[in-house]
Amino acid sequence: MSLDAKRVAFLTAKARAIRREIITMVYRANSGHVGGSLSATDLLVxxxxxxxxxxxxxxxxxxxxxxxxxxxxxTPVLYATLADAGxxxxxxxxxxxxxxxxxxxxPYQPKTPGVDASTGTLGxxxxxxxxxxLAARLRGAPHYTYVLCGDGEQQEGQIWEAAMFAHKYRLDHLIAFTDRNRLQTxxxxxxxxxxxxxVDKWRAFGWQSWEIDxxxxxxxxxxxxxxxxxSSGRPTMIVANTIKGRGVSFMENVASWHGTPPNEHEHALALEELA
Amino acid sequence: MNRIMKQTRQGYVDALIEMAAAIPELVVLDADVAKATKTCDFEKKFPERFFNCGAAEQNELSIAAGLALEGFLPFATTFGVFATCRAGDQLRASICYPKANVKVAATHCGISTGGDGASHQACEDIAITRAMPNLTVLVPGDYEEARRATIAAAKHRGPVYLRLGRDSYPVVPELHGDFTIGRAKLLRDGSDITLVSTGIMVSEVLEAATTLAAEGVSARVLHFPTVKPLDLDPLLAAARETRGFVTAEEHSIIGGLGEAIAAAVAEAGAPSALRRVGLKDVFGESGTASDLFDKYGLRAANIAAEARALLASVPA
Incomplete structure (x- = not known):
């Protein structure tokens, strides 16, 4: 057991609060990506x-x-998590x-404290x-680099170019997740x-990889x-099976919640469920 | 005429080797064309600071951005067509948008790439890179200017695109003074017309000026090793003091230096007659660089002809 019950309860409450922020951010902005933010919330927490x-x-x-x-x-899950962390x-x-x-x-690294890299176009x-x-390795720095990839994102060829590179240069301090919610736009x-x-694909590319909930x-x-x-010398891809829209019943496993903001009624309903 | 010929790509790599000891953060990336770009020379001397990404230019440019975020000074090297077209999104989103301190060195630009044909001859890259915010665009004219441009790029904070060729090009001693990013070079003074070069077109432009001088035409020659940011002052002076411009670039006439100058002088209230020598919205083809320059009209004779036509149409 890596976590005691009290700690699990803390993380669960934290995730619920982050999910509320996500719903409200996207509702207020009237744009943004709620489904994939909710599926990734527990990973970020x-x-x-x-x-x-x-x-x-x-x-x-x-x-x-x-x-x-x-x-x-x-970004909704990332910004909510960063703001909550301070x-x-x-x-x-x-x-x-x-x-x-x-x-x-x-994400735009030059502007937002806590954002380590600018991303957006997939891959x-x-x-x-x-x-x-690689920079950390060249400096002999012991820190880890964590990455969260989408599953649909892995249709981009660049992902597999990176997969080969990380294997060639034995980037074992690179730990990636796939938010495997099985839905895309x-x-x-x-x-x-x-x-x-x-998982077989990542293993074939020389990574250590397995599935989790x-x-x-x-x-x-x-x-x-x-x-x-x-200390295998291999990068890691953890394929995390998730539910898109997790935590809001009417958003769960519905592809249309990928990039659609909730309306006033849906916003209120979602917050009720996450209360 | 016996000219000394040298490669601009060699000037680039020689500068990297020269700087490596003093700049420990300097690293070089390539994408399976290290023998063609000459970065193999750097690899031999500094193998632990050289990273071959394989035939994967998109990955190469984003990797470079990651290294730059962590304080390294990456020179990402590949052919121009790959740096700007295949990996155009990565150049834009990974490097230019977040102002990553990456130097993108593109060899095999222009039709002097030769035998490989149009698929490998970057003739749109200036247009593409000019349009990208935060990106400095350097187009040196010979080996020594390429060497100096590379050193200037390393000292410059922010993304730089460095345009290089494949062929050997005439050494032009007039280019070998100080290299300052954003500054054009006045190579010949003149009062009738202004001839403008960027990159390796400089030798053709100088030859055209000599031809015109023999005909009694006084041609000013301005050379632009920096296409962006554009050095406006010498252009405005030339617009006032001469009857117009002939621009010459080994690039499409669309989106290149000629267009940049036409827009800049017009907006500054000094619109001028202007004629462009370059690829006339066509792809190149396989051939020797020399034969291609003849066929596609990139010779001193073409520049001189445009100058005569301009002078015939603009009252003195």
């Missing part, structure tokens, strides 16, 4: 509250662990996607993370462009512990 060495008072601390949101459209005031979330805000639709975040992990991933068997905090922590304790 585990990373920022249980796993990563980081200091919100010093976003540029050289020894911090890095996080790259390769599925860059899911990287910037929670009130800033009300400016999401508005003119003049530091909270751009997709390039994993490569950027490879560059960051136009429908199910296996209908739009099949990805299975995904991406909503089970213990499973998430155990997987990361397994990745960091092995």
């Amino acid at each position: 585990a990373l920022y509250h249980e796993v990563m060495r980081h200091d919100p008072r010093h976003p540029g601390w050289p020894d911090r662990d890095r996080f790259v949101l390769s599925k860059g459209h899911c 990287y910037f005031p929670r009130e800033d979330l009300a400016t999401f996607r508005r003119v003049g805000s530091h909270l751009q639709g997709h 390039l975040g994993l490569s950027t993370a490879c560059g960051m992990a 136009d429908g199910g991933t296996e209908d739009v462009m099949p990805l299975d068997p995904l 991406g909503h089970d905090f213990e499973a998430i922590i155990d997987a990361i512990n397994a990745a960091t304790s092995s």
Whole structure:
């Protein structure tokens, strides 16, 4: 057991609060990506509250662990998590996607404290993370670089270019997740462009890879512990099976909640469910 | 005429090797064309600072961005067509938008790439890179200017696109003074017309000026090793003091230096007659660089002809 019951309860409550922020941010902005933010919430909560060495008072601390949101459209979960951790005031979330805000639709590293890399067009975040992990290796720095990829994102060829690079340069301090919610903008991933068997693909590219339940905090922590304790010389891809829209019954497993904002009624209903 | 010929790509790599000891953050990336770009020379001397990404230019440019975020000084090297077209999104989103301190060095630009044909001859890259915010665009004219441009790029904070060729090009001693990003070079003074070069067209432009001088035409020659930001002052002076411009670039006439100058002088209230020598909205083809320059009209004779036509149409 990596976590005691009290800790699990803390993380669960934290995730519920983050999900409320996500719903409200996208509702206020009347645009943004709610489904994939809700599916990734537990992963980010585990990373920022249980796993990563980081200091919100010093976003540029050289020894911090890095996080790259390769599925860059899911800024609501990233910004809500960073604000909650103290990287910037929670009130800033009300400016999401508005003119003049530091909270751009997709992550923009020069503007937002706590954002380690600019991403947005799919596929390039994993490569950027490879560059960051290579830099750490060249400096002999012990920190880890964590990446969150979408599953639909892995239809981009650049993902597999990065996969080969990380294997060639033995980037074993690169730990990636797939938010395997099985839905993308136009429908199910296996209908739009099949990805299975995904774990086998990553293993074939020389990564250590396995599946977990991406909503089970213990499973998430155990997987990361397994990745960091092995000195295999291999990068890690943890395929986290998740539910798109997780936590809001009418959003769960519905592809149309990929990029559609909730209306006033839906916003209220969702907050009720997440109360 | 016996000219000394040298490669601009060699000037680039020689500068990298020269700087490597003093700049420990300097690293070089390539994408399976290290023998063609000459970065193999750097690899031999600094193997631990050289990273071959394989035939994967999109990954290469984003990797470079990641290295830059962590304080390294990456020179990402590949052919121009790959740097700007195949990996155009990565150049834009990974490097230019977040102002990553990456230097993108593109060899095999222009039709002097030769035998490989149009698929490998970057003739749109200036247009593409000019349009990208935060990006400095350098187009040196010979080996030594390429060497100096590379050193200037390393010192410059922010994204730089460095345009290089494949062929050997005439050494032009007039280019070998200080290299300052954003500054044009006055190579010949003149009062009738202004001839403008960028990149390796400089030798053809100088030859055209000599031809015109023999005909009694006084041609000013301005050379632009920086296409962006554009050095406006010498252009405005030339617009006032001469009867117009002939621009020459080994690039499409669309989106290149000629268009940049036409727009800049017009907006500054000094619209001038202007004629462009370059690829006339066509792809190149396989051939020797020399034969292609003849066929596509990139010779001193073409530049001189445009100058005569301009002078015939603009009252003195």
